[in-house]
Amino acid sequence: MATQTKGLLFRQLFELESSTYTYLLADTETNEAVLIDPVLETVDRDLKLIHELGLNLKVAVNTHCHADHITSTGQMKKKLVGLKSAISKFSGASADIQLSEGDRIKFGKHYLTVRETPGHTDGCVTLVLADQSMAFTGDALLIRGCGRTDFQQGCAKTLYQSIHEKIFTLPDECLVYPAHDYLGRTASTVGEERKFNPRLTKNMEEFVNIMNNLNLPKPKKIDISVPANLVCGVQD
Numbered sequence: 001m002a003t004q005t006k007g008l009l010f011r012q013l014f015e016l017e018s019s020t021y022t023y024l025l026a027d028t029e030t031n032e033a034v035l036i037d038p039v040l041e042t043v044d045r046d047l048k049l050i051h052e053l054g055l056n057l058k059v060a061v062n063t064h065c066h067a068d069h070i071t072s073t074g075q076m077k078k079k080l081v082g083l084k085s086a087i088s089k090f091s092g093a094s095a096d097i098q099l100s101e102g103d104r105i106k107f108g109k110h111y112l113t114v115r116e117t118p119g120h121t122d123g124c125v126t127l128v129l130a131d132q133s134m135a136f137t138g139d140a141l142l143i144r145g146c147g148r149t150d151f152q153q154g155c156a157k158t159l160y161q162s163i164h165e166k167i168f169t170l171p172d173e174c175l176v177y178p179a180h181d182y183l184g185r186t187a188s189t190v191g192e193e194r195k196f197n198p199r200l201t202k203n204m205e206e207f208v209n210i211m212n213n214l215n216l217p218k219p220k221k222i223d224i225s226v227p228a229n230l231v232c233g234v235q236d
Helices: 040-052 073-079 156-167 190-196 204-211 222-229
Strands: 008-015 020-027 032-036 056-061 084-088 097-099 104-107 110-116 125-129 134-138 175-178
Touching: 008 040, 020 040, 020 104, 020 110, 020 175, 032 040, 032 104, 040 073, 056 073, 056 097, 056 104, 073 084, 110 156, 156 204, 175 190
Parallel strands: 032 056, 056 084, 084 097, 134 175
Antiparallel strands: 008 020, 020 032, 104 110, 110 125, 125 134
């Protein structure tokens, strides 16, 4: 996937079992890099790519405390000297960096800005590239959908407000990169989602009603994933 931002290396990676996207961003001059939402099952793949590209991974950040897979940040920290983990301070999870609204995750001359977007969980964040050309929305905004709100402090009203106030206020051409897609779609834009998202084009009352009646099955790995992810994916 190409990017408009000069001097930025970008890779979108996929984990098949949980349909999770992991994103690697790096400054092409300094080789400093950031990894978003890495998955335990693909830790070796990701480490190999980072090594092949000669990158210095500074931060591995999770957009929230995931319920459908275990993060690989803890394992990566054992293998990469100086790597720091990051997650929202409202996630309840341990990490080297506790993120808040407006914080910047720097890599070379680039940075990601934290926008708090709770609703799927209390600790959800959206990470926005400095020039607002890309937004990594985690499980808050998905392509033509959104994260569920029926567990893990979920609140449909809060999610609706988060997306409209923190994501839909970005430029229409801003690329949207979610944490998951189950239909093979890789990216969208803020303008597309504002226009075509079948849930978020509704008013808040209609949205809450939709979310309260999804009747989705519990994620298969929730009872394993959440406790593990609260301790950076590493359990004794």
